[in-house]
Amino acid sequence: MPGISRRTLLGGAASLTAAVGVGAVTSAPARALGASSVGTADAAALWAEYAADPYRHPQIPYVGRAGAFGGARELPRPEVVASALDFGADPEGAADATPAIQAALDAAAEAGGGAVLLPAGHYRIDGLLHIGADGVVLRGEGSGATVIEATRHLTDLVGPYGSRYGGDKSSWSWGGGLIWLCPKDRWQSLTDAIRARDWPFEGWTGNVRDAFEPLTALGPATRGDWTVPVADTSGLAEGDRVLLRLSDDADHTLLAHLSGEVPGTADYDWASCTKLTSYVPHEWPCRLAAVDHDAGTVTLDRPLPLDARPEWEPQLTTLVRPLLGAGVEGLTLRCPEVPISQHLLNPGFNGVALQCAWDCWVDDVEVTHADNGFLLVAAKGCTLRRTTVSGRDSHHPYACREGSHDNLVEDFTIRAATSGSPNASLHGINVEGLSSHNVWSRGTMEMGTFDSHRGSPFANVRTEIVVNNNGAHGGDATAGPLFGARFTHWNVTVTNGRAGMIRIDELAPYSATVAISEVEEFGQIDEPDFPGELHTRLESYGTPSAADPVNLFEAQRELDPPA
Structure with a gap:
């Protein structure tokens, strides 16, 4: 197969060092990438093959149905x-x-x-x-016309939200929003627990595993496969x-399978990745497009x-009811322009959070001066x-985490910062925590990077994006690999010539650049998590x-599903 490359190792074993609190990206000397990685095919030939x-x-995942209502x-x-x-x-803004x-x-x-x-x-x-009921939409008259001025952060409004992993980290650094879409019962139990300082606690993302049957x-x-066999169709x-x-x-x-089962997965120290192993069983919400009781099969919506495989005890279970069909449209949410806090101590000047949401959306919304702009937390099939x-500066302009799947972020913009802080770590468009099949399409990033925040995210796509690649990725050693298999970066213009987290053929297993x-x-500069053959593609470099x-997503969107 054309374009297969082998990672040139930089000193041997994979580094598991936490990549947080990184300074300016120009602080290390430049390094040439392996010229032998360049493939012999081109984008058109690879698309025909796909x-x-x-x-x-x-190498390339199918994401043609990412977004709300199957990518409508x-x-x-x-x-x-x-x-x-x-x-x-x-x-007029005189009263609350x-x-x-x-x-x-x-x-x-x-x-x-x-x-x-x-x-x-x-x-x-x-x-x-808070939007906690199905079908409720907050609608302004346009992001240039309707402006919401927030005065207080989430630590002040709800309380200090400590990390379930201990230490003095603030969970407002990656969760919660001043406009917060989350099912009413889940949101109430979560915020009640925060106010009572009853954490760490089960269900902090809203997915309480004991509730599944x-x-x-x-x-x-x-x-x-679209159609799969099941033992019992009666329910x-x-x-x-x-x-x-x-x-x-x-x-x-299973974790090795998420990473493409490249040779290096056999010797990887999965047991030390306690944060990563806390994410399994792996959970993927889906909708049944058809049930054939005679054949004993179900057809999935994607x-x-x-x-x-039998050794992973695959099963279909009930799903804790998500928030459905809710949205935010046509407004600007502006936070006070206060200095951004030290890394991982964000007080919660957060924008819009979609948590345990499915078929929800955000359209024509701008978030200004936020700790975190738009957060997808255990979200499924949502469109931004x-x-x-x-x-x-924002800590996470966009974050996609805690098993978020099949979401679409399109026609997005990250503006250059009006002010910053040397204590902050700007990430960019983040994905982590076994999140998969998410798409970022048609974006302009005046700052940030393609942040993969460990936790083995897999099968995600970034396409038709212009980026000033000046951010830093994050994630600590216990979260495991930066990448699972089948990341694809397709049609990306890098304005400052920096490879990090965008050219990934020498870093991400079974990936396509x-x-x-x-x-x-x-x-x-990162070393691969898995030494040896990575089976990657680099085409039209x-x-x-x-x-x-x-645009890879738009092309996939036109593909018809099998009959």
Whole structure:
């Protein structure tokens, strides 16, 4: 196969050193990348190869149904059922509008869903806004017209939120939002526990594993299958939202499978990765497109993301009910321009968080001066469209974590910072914690990087992006590898010539780096987690203009699923 490369080892064994609190990326000398990595095919030839068998390609994942409602181009437009002005919201910003806006959101929930209109104006909120009911949408009149001015952070509003992993870290550094979409019961139990300082606790992302009930055993089946055998169809019906669970074995062969089972996975010290092993059983929400009771099979709404081998006890279980069909549209959320805190001590000037959400969306929303801009936490099939992070430095402009799958971030912008802090670590577009099949498409990044934050995220795509690659990735040793298998970077223009986290053919197993700018290593330099053959592809290197198709996600979106 053309373009197969072998990682040139930099000193032998893989480094598991935590990559947090990194200084300027120009602090280390440049390093030439292996010229032998360059493939003999080009983007068009690789696409033709992929399209011949799109659901099982070794390097490129199928993400054509990422986003809300299976990647729908048109988002729902529910009718307005309430105006925040009718509940007393002050569009001049003189009075706290939190109670009025929240009352309007609650009224929409009582009505069974619908949009809450927030007309053009400046609204001061001294609290946070929570959307916890299906079908409720907070709708402004455009990000340039409706502005919400936040005055307080989440530590002040809810309380100090310590890390379940101990130490003095603040979980507001990667969770929670001043506009927070999360099922009502999950959000209430979470915030009650934070206020009571009852942490660490089960279900901090909203996924309480003890609440799941087995439905049927699954498989065996192979990655890419749409129709899979099950032991018992009696409790299943078309349209059911269920959870696929895969349990690891004593030799951690499931974790090796997530990384493509390259030779280096055999000797990797999986047992020391206590944060990573806490993420398994691996959980993937899916919807049943069909149930064949006679054949004893179910057809999924998208192809199986991993093999379902008997040793991993594959099963379908019930799913803790997610938030469905909710959204935020047409507004700017502006936080105070205060200096960003020391790394991992963010107080919670966070923007929009989607937690335990499915088929939810954010459209035409800008977040300014935030610790964290947009957070996807245990989120499934959500769309972030026409979103912008601006103002002073952000810790995570975008974060996708805790088993978030099949989400789409498109037409996004990260503006250059108006102010910064030497104590902060800017990441960029983050993915971690076994998150998979997420897409970042058509983006402009004036700062940041393609941050893979350890925890073996796999099968994620970044495509048609222009980036000033000046950020740093994060993650500590206990979270395991930076990359699982099948990361693809397709049509990426790097304006400052830095390779780190974007050219990944010598770093990420079974990955594809296609039509990116010519780059070199400098600053934060990583060794591979797995020594030996990585089975990667590097095609149309140095020529983003050669990307054919231009956008990998859009091309996949046009592929018809099997009959």
